[in-house]
Amino acid sequence: MSDDVGYTTEQLMELAGLSVSNVIFKEYNIKKFKKILICCGPGNNGGDGLVSARHLKEFGYDIKIIYPKINNKLLFTKLLKLLEHYQIPVVQSITQEELNQHDLIIDAIFGFSFKGEPRNPFDELIRMINKSNKAVISIDVPSGYNINIGDTTNSLYVDSEMNISLMLPKEGLKNYKKKHYLGGRFLPT
Ligand SMILES: NC(=O)C1=CN([C@@H]2O[C@H](COP(=O)(O)OP(=O)(O)OC[C@H]3O[C@@H](n4cnc5c(N)ncnc54)[C@H](OP(=O)(O)O)[C@@H]3O)[C@@H](O)[C@H]2O)[C@@H](O)CC1
Ligand SMILES: [K+]
Structure with missing residues (x-):
């Protein structure tokens, strides 16, 4: 999709x-939601999380990243190197107690x-997020949602309070009732 218009x-x-x-930054007051945990998956959605970490740190939040399955493509290696310079901690596992110490979970x-049902170790991470009772927001789609038809087929998905769709809301969010932003309208229509 991006190649068609010349973006990388x-x-x-x-x-x-x-x-x-x-x-x-607009929705979550920095005084109340200072400590943010960003949960990153193995694909580009996880990459969006790795990028957000830098910008949120620049805005003044305290950031920690959980990144259980590291993507070895150059793009991700470079993102991780940048995070070292920003001194943002990246861990590969987390306990429920550690997760609960954050004010906001991304x-x-x-x-x-x-596709399918979330597999190990992400199934356990999603369960911990849902158990935390913290504010949770999703990037592009709540993880575990069936992207085409919504949450109706999966028993396990991130029960976030807000979603930020990128470029276009996906079909599976047609009946999404929670707070919903459209971010990154970066392709000409
Ligand atoms: N292109 C664009 O316009 C832009 C896209 N952007 C972003 O990219 C996102 C799409 O990224 P993406 O295509 O890399 O895949 P993504 O959804 O992150 O995950 C795939 C990974 O998950 C894994 N996996 C799959 N099912 C699984 C399961 N059941 N249980 C466990 N693992 C499972 C799968 O592993 P595999 O099945 O291959 O082993 C693979 O590693 C998009 O939503 C948006 O946020 C923006 O960055 C910018 C513009
Ligand atoms: K997501």
Whole structure:
């Protein structure tokens, strides 16, 4: 999709992460929601989370990343290197107690390429997020949602209070009733 108009994935991901960060800054007062945990999956949705981390840190939030399955493509290696410079901690596992210490959780686990039911270790992470009783927001789609038909087929998905769709809301969010932003309208229509 991006290649058709001349954008690179890297450029779109940067715009996506910045859009997400702008929405969070607007919606979640930094004094009340200082500590943010970003949960990143193995694909580009996780990449959006890695980018958001930098921008949110620039806005003044304290950021930690949980990234259980590292993507070895160059794009992700570069994003992780940047995070080192920003001194943003990246861990590969987390306990419920550690997760609960955050004020806001960002779900960047799966986006539009998710299929089936969430597999290990993401199933457990999603359960922990849902158990936390913290504010949770999803990037592009609540992870675990069936992207075409919504949450009706999966028993396990991130029960977030807000979704930030990127570029276009996906079909599966047609009946989404919670707070819903459209971020990153970065392709000409
Ligand atoms: N192109 C664009 O316009 C832009 C797209 N952007 C962003 O990219 C997102 C789409 O990214 P994406 O295509 O990389 O896939 P994504 O949804 O992150 O996940 C795929 C990964 O999940 C895994 N996986 C799948 N099912 C699984 C399961 N049941 N249980 C466990 N794992 C499972 C799968 O692993 P595999 O099945 O291959 O082993 C693969 O590694 C999109 O939603 C938006 O946020 C923006 O960055 C900028 C502009
Ligand atoms: K997501």
